[in-house]
Amino acid sequence: MLQEKTIDHLLSIHQIYHEPDVRDYARGREILAKYPDAELIEVKTHNLIPELYGFEGAVEDWLxxxxxxxxxxxxxxxxxxxxxxxxxxVAPSQSNGCAMSCSYCYVPRRKGYANPITTFVNIEKIMGYLERHAGRQGKKLTPDQIDPQYWVYEIGENGDCSADAAICDNMKDLVQLYRGLPNAKLTFATKFVNRELLNYDPQRKTRIRFSLMPHHMSKLVDVRTSPISDRIAVMNDFHEAGYEVNVSFAPVIFYEGWLDDWRRLLEELDDSLSEPVKRQLAAEIIFLTHNQQLHEVNLEWHPKAEQLLWRPDIQQVKYSQTGQRNVRYKNNLKREIVDDLVNLCTQTIPYCVIRYAF
Structure with missing residues (x-):
């Protein structure tokens, strides 16, 4: 019952914007039937909705x-x-956008900053493509830092798959697909605890990466997500249910006392994880990259977080491939703090493989 309340807090669908042909697909009909009281608004295409995709994305209606x-x-x-x-x-996405609203997230920049969940109803076409793509790769012959045995497909780059699973069975279908592929597995990172995923029987062919950061920082910047303690508490259960369980330390935010907070978090992680989880644990470490346009929008709805995310005194400009003005920590500082956190991980959770840190 607690989990149901959590999902209800995250999603309460009142409006559905939909392309004209979504009823031609079984998944589309299923979702519309699930929300019979929602207002239906037909649109020509999912990514051209003026009242949602203006630059600031109707910031007053953000949440x-x-x-x-x-x-x-x-x-x-x-x-x-x-x-x-x-x-x-990176697989073609079965969705984009997110019900959560992490203030540092890069995904809103792709759709004008108003970025609720978009679910793609032609899941059979997406799955067919992925199965054919994996088939063309053949057997993976050389172990690497990504995986010793399988080709790994990221399916959650543009959203949070645990939240998507509260909408429909797209995620369940993908887990079942990869369970049967002889040479491939899937992976996604999440900030939301959805216990329904425990019933998917992935048979170690799905790698779930729980995103973690110090508790008080998460409360400030991880808006509408599951508490860090809840994410840690469920990791043993997910491993017992057949998942490969990893962690994503992302984004790492620098502030006074940051390393002490990370030490406490890593000690909590060490105390909580079972030995089987520890033996297969791996981590990615990604330090904060922020964006000037997102910063300006955030000032309208969450200015307190920007005091820590936007730090011109210790950040430098890095233009993206699309010409957007991003900022990241200055080179000398970043080298130092990356080394500090890697060393702390090595000392505190020495069994955890660090795939990469930047």
Whole structure:
């Protein structure tokens, strides 16, 4: 019952924007039937909705949109983008956007900052593409830092799959697909505890990465997410249910006393994890990158967080491939603090493999 309340707090769908043909798909009909009282608003395409996708994204309705609005569409462009860090490939997404509202998140920049969940109802087409793509790769012959045996596909780059699973069975279908692929597994990071995923029987072919940061920092910047203690507490259960369980230390935010807070978090993690989880644990460490335009929007709805996220005194500009003005910690400082956290992990959770840190 507690988990149901958590999901109800996260999502209470009152409006559904949908493309004209979503009823042609079984998944589309299922979702519409699930929310019979929602106002239906037909749109030409899922990514051109003026009242949502203006630059500031109706900032005064930011959190209302996250909780109450759902968008249904179809995914037309299918491609798997090569990756070199937490996966070998970034899969074509079964959704984008998120019901949560982490103030540092890069995803809202892609859709004008108003970014509720968009669910793609043509899941069979997406799954067919992924199965064919994995088949073309053949057997993975060389172990690497991503995985010793399988080609790994990231399916959660544009949202949070645990929250998506509260909408429909797209995630369940993908877990079941990869369970049967002989040479591939899937992975996603999450900040939301959805116990329904414990029933998916992934048979170690799904790697879930729980995003963690110090408690008080998460309360400030991880808006509408599960508490850090809840994420840690469920990790043993997910491993027992057949998942590979990893952690994502991201984003790491620098402030006075930051390393002491991380020491306490890592000690809590060490005390909480079972020995089987510890033996297979791996981590990614990603320090904060922020964005000037997102900073300006955040000042309108969450200025307190920006005092820690936007630090021109210790950050430098780095332009993205699309020309956006991003900021990250200055090179000399970043080298130092990356080393500090890696060393702390080595001392406190020495069994944890660090896949990469930057």
């Amino acid at each position: 209302w949109n996250k909780k109450n609005v759902l968008i249904l569409g179809t995914k037309h462009s299918l491609s798997a983008r090569p990756n070199t860090r937490s996966s070998h490939w």
